[in-house]
Amino acid sequence: MNASILIADDETSIRESLTIVLEDEGYDCTAVKDGQEAIEAIDKASYDIVITDLKMPNADGIEVLDYALKHSSDTLTIIITAHGTIETAIQALRKGAADYILKPLEFDEVLIRIQNLLEQKSLAQENKYLREQIDREYNFNHIIGESKAMKKVYKMVERVSQASSNVLVTGQSGTGKELVARAIHSNSKRSKKPFLAINCGAIPENLVESELFGHKKGAFTGANEDKDGVFVAAHGGTVFLDEVAEIPLNLQVNLLRVLQEREVKPVGSNKHVSFDTRIIAATNKNLEKEVEEGNFRDDLYYRLNVVEIPLPPLEQRKEDIPLLAHHFLQKYNKELKRNIKGITSEAMGAMMGYQWKGQVRELENVIERAVLLSEDDFLRIEDLPASLRKISEHDDFEIDSDKLDEATQVFEKHHIQSVLKRTEGNKSEAARLLGIDPSTLYRKMERLGVSD
Numbered sequence: 001m002n003a004s005i006l007i008a009d010d011e012t013s014i015r016e017s018l019t020i021v022l023e024d025e026g027y028d029c030t031a032v033k034d035g036q037e038a039i040e041a042i043d044k045a046s047y048d049i050v051i052t053d054l055k056m057p058n059a060d061g062i063e064v065l066d067y068a069l070k071h072s073s074d075t076l077t078i079i080i081t082a083h084g085t086i087e088t089a090i091q092a093l094r095k096g097a098a099d100y101i102l103k104p105l106e107f108d109e110v111l112i113r114i115q116n117l118l119e120q121k122s123l124a125q126e127n128k129y130l131r132e133q134i135d136r137e138y139n140f141n142h143i144i145g146e147s148k149a150m151k152k153v154y155k156m157v158e159r160v161s162q163a164s165s166n167v168l169v170t171g172q173s174g175t176g177k178e179l180v181a182r183a184i185h186s187n188s189k190r191s192k193k194p195f196l197a198i199n200c201g202a203i204p205e206n207l208v209e210s211e212l213f214g215h216k217k218g219a220f221t222g223a224n225e226d227k228d229g230v231f232v233a234a235h236g237g238t239v240f241l242d243e244v245a246e247i248p249l250n251l252q253v254n255l256l257r258v259l260q261e262r263e264v265k266p267v268g269s270n271k272h273v274s275f276d277t278r279i280i281a282a283t284n285k286n287l288e289k290e291v292e293e294g295n296f297r298d299d300l301y302y303r304l305n306v307v308e309i310p311l312p313p314l315e316q317r318k319e320d321i322p323l324l325a326h327h328f329l330q331k332y333n334k335e336l337k338r339n340i341k342g343i344t345s346e347a348m349g350a351m352m353g354y355q356w357k358g359q360v361r362e363l364e365n366v367i368e369r370a371v372l373l374s375e376d377d378f379l380r381i382e383d384l385p386a387s388l389r390k391i392s393e394h395d396d397f398e399i400d401s402d403k404l405d406e407a408t409q410v411f412e413k414h415h416i417q418s419v420l421k422r423t424e425g426n427k428s429e430a431a432r433l434l435g436i437d438p439s440t441l442y443r444k445m446e447r448l449g450v451s452d
Contacts, residue, residue: 314356
């Protein structure tokens with residue numbers, strides 16, 4: 001479908017010339033002679049772009065802009081202005097105009113400006129559609145991903161949400177374990193009750209028991225009042241025990257008893273307090289190995305691990321990186337009051353080829369930094385940290401397709417080539433690093449045209 005453009009100018013020659021040039025390029029044009037007619041046209045039809053002169057009778061270009069912003073929010077407005085009114089044009093940009101063009105008009109420049117705006121609009125709409133589609137299918141508290149690995153996680157979250165069984169979420173730091181815990185809580189019948197997260201590794205050892213089980217006033221120095229532990233405070237809801245492997249061994253038996261009996265005895269009290277709280281624990285350690293080495297009780301491990309949800313590292317869900325990157329771009333555009341339109345192919349290629357040791361959290365930090373420091377409309381390779389820029393310097397990586405599936409294949413091919421290069425062509429080792437079977441790697445290499 002051709003883009004529709006409304007042209008508003010009281011100069012007949014400009015109005016007619018623009019119409020001829022734009023229609024020759026395949027655009028559907030409507031031309032009006034003043035601001036009032038432009039406003040009436042916006043009322044009657046929807047336009048992709050409005051090109052309006054700044055100075056017009058009946059209603060000027062600013063009034064047309066204001067009306068379009070209020071009544072046709074998807075329409076982009078370009079202001080035509082003379083050199084003497086350029087300050088007013090800048091004010092129009094601040095009010096929400098997409099661009100301005102100086103008289104006398106250079107039609108080639110007009111065409112380029114229109115094409116750029118339509119591309120930006122298309123990208124924004126595509127990102128919005130993808131986000132809405134994912135939210136409809138996987139409404140799980142901003143867990144982002146369309147990869148097979150993440151869809152397995154979504155199914156697990158969906159299955160366990162309606163139960164009250166203990167859940168153990170495992171995965172490297174930065175993979176989003178707390179997000180999964182919150183998703184389970186939000187999709188459960190406990191969603192209206194408290195969700196309390198506690199980082200077991202961040203509590204001083206002498207306060208762990210008090211934080212978990214509560215204490216009575218005067219139980220120890222500094223205990224100036226009674227305090228409920230997290231299990232009682234979250235009664236009816238969910239407790240998330242992050243870094244559960246860091247709980248001291250001598251307190252693990254007390255935690256085991258609490259999980260078995262569903263009651264706690266606060267420090268300094270002789271009475272037990274019952275609670276109805278779901279337990280979700282998380283760790284970045286291999287708890288089975290911790291049990292073997294005597295650092296974690298096996299009975300507590302089995303009590304916590306009724307259902308395990310392992311989270312894949314980013315290297316096993318590379319195809320999610322563009323979606324994650326654009327999600328964080330939108331997030332920090334809003335938080336930092338920026339208006340970065342997108343990410344260049346070169347920058348995205350560097351992110352696809354990079355080994356994210358800090359996982360999704362590191363990717364988010366990189367995007368936040370880039371949005372804050374960028375001086376362009378798009379995040380470029382120059383906006384990324386030096387460690388990511390090296391990827392671009394050493395790898396020839398280019399995307400010449402706007403289609404998501406084709407771009408993903410380019411990313412996938414590039415990443416397989418990168419891993420094969422690191423393993424010096426050892427396909428078994430490459431398959432291990434990629435998290436796939438060697439037979440799957442051979443099929444992908446054949447499909448994508450990756451040579452030995």
